[in-house]
Amino acid sequence: MTKFVQVCLNGLTLGSLYALIALGYTLVYGVLRFINFAHSDVVTIGAWMAFVFAGILGWAGTDSPLIAMPVILMLSMAVCAALGFTIERLAYRPLRRAPRLNVLITAIGVSLLLQNAGQLKWIFGTQPQAMPKLLSEQALFTLAGVKVPVVDVVVVVLAFVLLVALQWLVFRTRLGQAMRAVSFDERTAALMGVNVDMVVSYTFMIGSALAAAGGMIYGLKYGSLLQSADSVWVLLGLKAFVAAVVGGIGNVRGAVAGAFLIAFIEMFGAAYRSPQMRDVYVFGILIAVLILKPGGLLGKATVEKV
């Protein structure tokens, strides 16, 4: 029982992390029908920015996490939103009418650029760093014999709040309506008076801000930040991408559902079968879903629009 609850808790925190990152893939795919391969690097930068801001503000080992956490989070989200905006503006927008392959290759180029720029001495450097402990690892409460640390609670609550906020934004606001319209038919959306370029910019900013939150959560939960070109980041992004595809890429709720499904299967597989095989389970689900329901769990198996 204790083990079961512990694994569920791990699945919950990991799922929160995947969900925040998966949303960025799915939002951008939703409006532009393209996979932003540089998204995982925005996560990396978000995590590192949290580290940098914690250092600058002298809040490493702070005793007032209630102030430090939100301030660092906001700053890191803002930096990543600006980064997402810039990437779209400079790298992707000029290629809006270009063949998809060109955009895809550009995205890989942006990804490599970010990974390598991050290693520069005056950016994040090549040394791994320990993320300052902003949150205590003490148990907040005990559930069925499992000590639930503060950090886990904060991670899950933070993700939950952001996910609800995003749902609200997409389904209840004017911007969200415009995003959904652009996603369905960009030209007709423009005929309604929607500024498509602006909607695309917002989409990148929102996706990147969520990525920053994901990056910070990663740092808080796992403690160490490897250099920006390390494959651990690529794998993290890849799994979140798998979550988006499993849930139905382009579908906001699907991305969240996919993220938790992937995380639980990964954690249960690791705990009850073999920890070495955890990545295999993730990609196994991807293959199974692609065979059984190619559009993803919540996606429609639509024929590509022309």
Added chain:
Amino acid sequence: MALLEVSGLEVRYGGIHALRGVSFTVDEGHVVALIGGNGAGKTTTLRAISGLVRPSKGTVRFAGTDITTLAPHKIVARGLSHAPEGRGIFANLTVGENLEIGSYLRRDRAAVAKDRDHALSLFPRLKERLAQNAGTLSGGEQQMLAIARALVARPRLLLLDEPSLGLAPQMVQLIFKIVKTIAAEGTTILLVEQNAHMALAVAHTGHVLEVGTLVTSGPARELAADDAIRKAYLGVH
């Protein structure tokens, strides 16, 4: 002065010369019909006016200002609405949301609500389906929604691209009746149709487009009586 002035419009799609110097005007309060066969360039003309395609030559003036190079959303803001070919319904939005996005640029909520009610009074069938996903509407209902959605923008000029396409005769009658009503209420309309008979019946002026060029223009009644046009577009032999 004409509300819309199109002069010397040329559009190329790669190697295809779709419009080869099209000029005409639309007077305020009028219904102007643009008729022609498949591939004549009717849709292209509307797209060039609403900013969806950039003409290689020529100008479009709307209400006295040059809008040739403006982005579509800026053209809408000036009071020009385009209900596109194929209806362009957002199937992932509800009927109500489709109407809402039709008034995307308007801030005067009370006036929007009034226009929405009015549009729904023209198409009572939509009223019962507001919460329904727009993708589930029938073709005729989608066309109603497309027109209603263009109306809630309260346009000065409404571009309609083949509103009767693919509809049953009864529905075609209804749509043209509504077009007449809208025109009578003071909205200027540029109507693209393959159903020349119906289009010329509601229009003041007609233009016939053939492979990217206007070949005949004149009062709608005269065009409808013209032998050559009757043969080519009205199915009279």
